[in-house]
Amino acid sequence: MHGGVAMSATRLLVLGAVRASGRAHGYQVRRELLSWGAEQWASVKPGSIYHALRQLLKSGMLRSAGVEESGEGPERTLFELTESGEEEFVRLLSKALSDASAKPEFFGAGITFLTCQPRERAVGLLRFRLAGLEREQGSLRSMLEDGAVPAAKPEHVWELFRSWIVAGDAAVSFTRELIERLENGAYTMAGEGGAAFGERGWMSSAQG
Amino acid sequence: MHGGVAMSATRLLVLGAVRASGRAHGYQVRRELLSWGAEQWASVKPGSIYHALRQLLKSGMLRSAGVEESGEGPERTLFELTESGEEEFVRLLSKALSDASAKPEFFGAGITFLTCQPRERAVGLLRFRLAGLEREQGSLRSMLEDGAVPAAKPEHVWELFRSWIVAGDAAVSFTRELIERLENGAYTMAGEGGAAFGERGWMSSAQG
DNA sequence: TGAGTGGTGTTCAAACTTGACTACCGAGTT
DNA sequence: AACTCGGTAGTCAAGTTTGAACACCACTCA
Numbered sequence: 001m002h003g004g005v006a007m008s009a010t011r012l013l014v015l016g017a018v019r020a021s022g023r024a025h026g027y028q029v030r031r032e033l034l035s036w037g038a039e040q041w042a043s044v045k046p047g048s049i050y051h052a053l054r055q056l057l058k059s060g061m062l063r064s065a066g067v068e069e070s071g072e073g074p075e076r077t078l079f080e081l082t083e084s085g086e087e088e089f090v091r092l093l094s095k096a097l098s099d100a101s102a103k104p105e106f107f108g109a110g111i112t113f114l115t116c117q118p119r120e121r122a123v124g125l126l127r128f129r130l131a132g133l134e135r136e137q138g139s140l141r142s143m144l145e146d147g148a149v150p151a152a153k154p155e156h157v158w159e160l161f162r163s164w165i166v167a168g169d170a171a172v173s174f175t176r177e178l179i180e181r182l183e184n185g186a187y188t189m190a191g192e193g194g195a196a197f198g199e200r201g202w203m204s205s206a207q208g
Numbered sequence: 209m210h211g212g213v214a215m216s217a218t219r220l221l222v223l224g225a226v227r228a229s230g231r232a233h234g235y236q237v238r239r240e241l242l243s244w245g246a247e248q249w250a251s252v253k254p255g256s257i258y259h260a261l262r263q264l265l266k267s268g269m270l271r272s273a274g275v276e277e278s279g280e281g282p283e284r285t286l287f288e289l290t291e292s293g294e295e296e297f298v299r300l301l302s303k304a305l306s307d308a309s310a311k312p313e314f315f316g317a318g319i320t321f322l323t324c325q326p327r328e329r330a331v332g333l334l335r336f337r338l339a340g341l342e343r344e345q346g347s348l349r350s351m352l353e354d355g356a357v358p359a360a361k362p363e364h365v366w367e368l369f370r371s372w373i374v375a376g377d378a379a380v381s382f383t384r385e386l387i388e389r390l391e392n393g394a395y396t397m398a399g400e401g402g403a404a405f406g407e408r409g410w411m412s413s414a415q416g
Numbered sequence: 417t418g419a420g421t422g423g424t425g426t427t428c429a430a431a432c433t434t435g436a437c438t439a440c441c442g443a444g445t446t
Numbered sequence: 447a448a449c450t451c452g453g454t455a456g457t458c459a460a461g462t463t464t465g466a467a468c469a470c471c472a473c474t475c476a
Binding site: 006026027030046050076 | 454455456457458464
């Protein structure tokens with residue numbers, strides 16, 4: 001129980017960005033997330049990023065690795081993953097991809113790092129998620145049919161249920177299709193020769 | 209600018225629950241939200257409810273209206289809406305139903321209080337939302353076609369875009385259909401004779 | 417009788433998010 | 447030369463959420 005139980009999108013994104021860079025300071029992480037579009041779909045604000053970094057440092061997921069060489073402006077502290085940081089990353093990534101009730105941003109973060117793991121594992125996690133989603137959809141549908149909303153006072157709250165069902169169906173088919181694509185060999189996953197996006201040191205090898 | 213700019217689902221739900229009750233203490237609000245299923249789809253925890261009450265009190269949206277008569281246990285402070293509370297409720301409700309980029313829980317809270325306003329107004333707000341959703345969908349689609357993700361590093365992040373598009377389509381058709389149902393006279397809205405769910409004093413008239 | 421269980425009603429600390437703000441630097445421009 | 451503008455890098459206070467804990471009561475059930 002030493003620390004990381006929180007499952008927020010920010011945590012995963014920040015951890016993953018540091019991991020992909022190998023070693024990074026706050027602003028680098030921020031730019032990285034920006035370039036992935038993460039500031040739009042999750043809405044990760046600068047403040048949250050710096051907070052997450054301090055937090056991850058404090059709980060031993062990150063260690064500080066000196067300050068940047070070039071220039072002498074404000075302290076640009078560099079961070080890198082520790083071993084428990086790596087474990088936490090794997091834990092969060094698994095949760096994000098497998099938990100049917102995870103929030104969309106968290107799932108989104110999971111997808112971002114989809115290729116940081118072996119293909120088999122990714123498919124397994126997504127299958128788990130699919131099963132969960134289908135279970136949820138089933139129970140929503142049977143509620144609608146039985147007319148058994150918990151203490152169904154307001155008639156029009158059915159609307160809400162209908163909307164969850166529609167959204168859920170979309171999630172199910174999306175997950176199903178993604179699994180299929182992965183099984184047909186889409187994308188370069190971790191350990192498949194090519195440089196998989198987000199892998200450790202990906203920034204250094206694939207980019208400048 | 210006096211106070212309420214935050215647009216959280218909790219705020220709207222708590223305000224609406226007090227409004228519907230006419231006068232309520234924390235636990236009543238909590239039970240009310242529970243009975244609407246709000247603790248599931250939004251995930252409103254007790255702590256947040258009490259916090260929201262204190263906050264709304266502090267900023268003048270609620271006033272305290274004595275303590276409950278029966279029993280003498282802990283202080284069961286009663287709250288009721290002030291005029292600016294009423295304004296805030298309308299403001300939040302409008303935002304929740306009209307803003308295309310509102311979070312799902314916030315929209316859900318809006319739907320819960322859908323019938324607290326005249327039919328025309330509800331339809332207008334939802335139409336506005338529909339337009340926003342369609343605009344968003346359009347720009348997402350053109351991004352996919354142009355291949356112009358902001359700085360499209362990771363190939364598989366397209367997956368994410370695909371998933372937003374699918375979810376967005378679902379939201380569009382849901383909103384469209386809801387508007388249609390409303391135009392065909394579904395549900396009893398505020399000011400239409402029958403007791404509309406969630407209206408002021410609804411708890412006292414429609415329930416015990 | 418006393419041991420647990422479940423509901424009522426609330427508080428609290430710790431974590432997290434948010435938006436605004438600071439401060440510096442270099443490029444252009446008026 | 448002074449001025450603005452945008453990018454870099456980060457802090458801060460205020461608000462919000464979360465999970466757990468507290469305290470008290472009524473009930474059962476052995």
